[in-house]
Amino acid sequence: MDVDITKELCLQKLQGIGILHVATVDEDGRPQVRCVSAIHYEPDAIYFYTARGKSFARQLEASGWVQMEGMTKYKEMIRLSGKVKKADDQQKWKDKVFEEQPYLINVYPGNTREIGVIYEIRNATIEWFWLGTHPIERRYFTTGNAQWKPKGYQISDECIACGTCETVCPEGAIDEGEPFVIRQNNCLQCGNCFEHCPVEAIIKL
Amino acid sequence: MDVDITKELCLQKLQGIGILHVATVDEDGRPQVRCVSAIHYEPDAIYFYTARGKSFARQLEASGWVQMEGMTKYKEMIRLSGKVKKADDQQKWKDKVFEEQPYLINVYPGNTREIGVIYEIRNATIEWFWLGTHPIERRYFTTGNAQWKPKGYQISDECIACGTCETVCPEGAIDEGEPFVIRQNNCLQCGNCFEHCPVEAIIKL
Secondary structure: OOOOOOHHHHHHHHHHHOOEEEEEEOOOOOEEEEEEOOEEEEOOEEEEEEEOOOHHHHHHHHHOEEEEEEEOOOOEEEEEEEEOEEOOOHHHHHHHHHHHOOOHHHHOOHHHHHHEEEEEEOOEEEEEEEOOOOOOEEEEEEOOOOOOOOOOEEEOOOOOOOOHHHHHOOOOOEEOOOOOEEOHHHOOOOOHHHHHOOOOOEEEO | OOOOOOHHHHHHHHHHHOOEEEEEEOOOOOEEEEEEOOEEEEOOEEEEEEEOOOHHHHHHHHHOEEEEEEEOOOOEEEEEEEEOEEOOOHHHHHHHHHHHOOOHHHHOOHHHHHHEEEEEEOOEEEEEEEOOOOOOEEEEEEOOOOOOOOOOEEEOOOOOOOOHHHHHOOOOOEEOOOOOEEOHHHOOOOOHHHHHOOOOOEEEO
16 A cells, blocks of 8 residues: 655654653653643654653653554554753743643633743654555654664575465465565554564564 | 442443543553543443554554543543453454444444454553532542542641641531541542641641
């Protein structure tokens, strides 16, 4: 399937979702996730607001790593990972977020917004994933100088071209060849080919 | 405000959201979050399906800790944390999830659903959080034998009853007294009282 998805479109779609689900790791190494709508989008960076005293902010201060995810109304899952830093011009972005989202004045009236801090993500990896078609579709993008770490499975030269993997792939995402090839854009990363390969020719990335 | 929210109602509302955002921690200690709809609800446990070979499953196997979160159409944020274990009767719950959600047959046709595994959460902490009112409202619940770890802020007996905290609280969630008292159900946990207390009488939990 020809899918015209770009990183610019992913960012635009994330913005359209409005409320994202933002994951961090707490002081015990456990996963945390909460809704965040106080986000401002620029073409080259994302800014978001939270209160300094929240455990969310403490988790961000500890490692800086965050992953934010949302589902579009067309059921595309988009997620963005990156390391946050405190934005340089705190007042500018704080005022911008409150101007764009007037309901925040109800939560932090008057001067109390000053308890907030603006974090910035400039270098991000973006994953677009769509279950709404068969085979599924996925794409990866990066912004700034972020590096993508490969995921999923790959068929190595050990492949004996027996075709077992092709028959067990739920998505029909494996093409014949020597070696056989996984179409990464259609791969669920479920591991069924890996489990069934008779000569262990499939590598977990 | 009188809010009639119970843990049973939270679980019912989570079920109604349909697609939850599920956070884990990856092998580098970084946060991960993805959409999951393949969830089945019982009164005393939650079951969900994922493929064994996905990095999601590997992360679950590593620590077992998961937090799942969703927003209701009334903009209540509900999140549930717990440690997963593999469910005892894999086939029963697998079939149940695929029966409830026929679209999964499109993703895992025929026998390929066997690459999946069913995880169970029996002991969970649940947080209900609603920004749609002033002051905000939040409640905590547990299921099974889960323990709640207190969060936020508390005013200690060091309080000199000067009233500074009350004036800087964005939610008006602090009541006069000796010591003054934070109404935990209305607290944003923003830390503004903590930062402004002149005698450091406020404790971060």
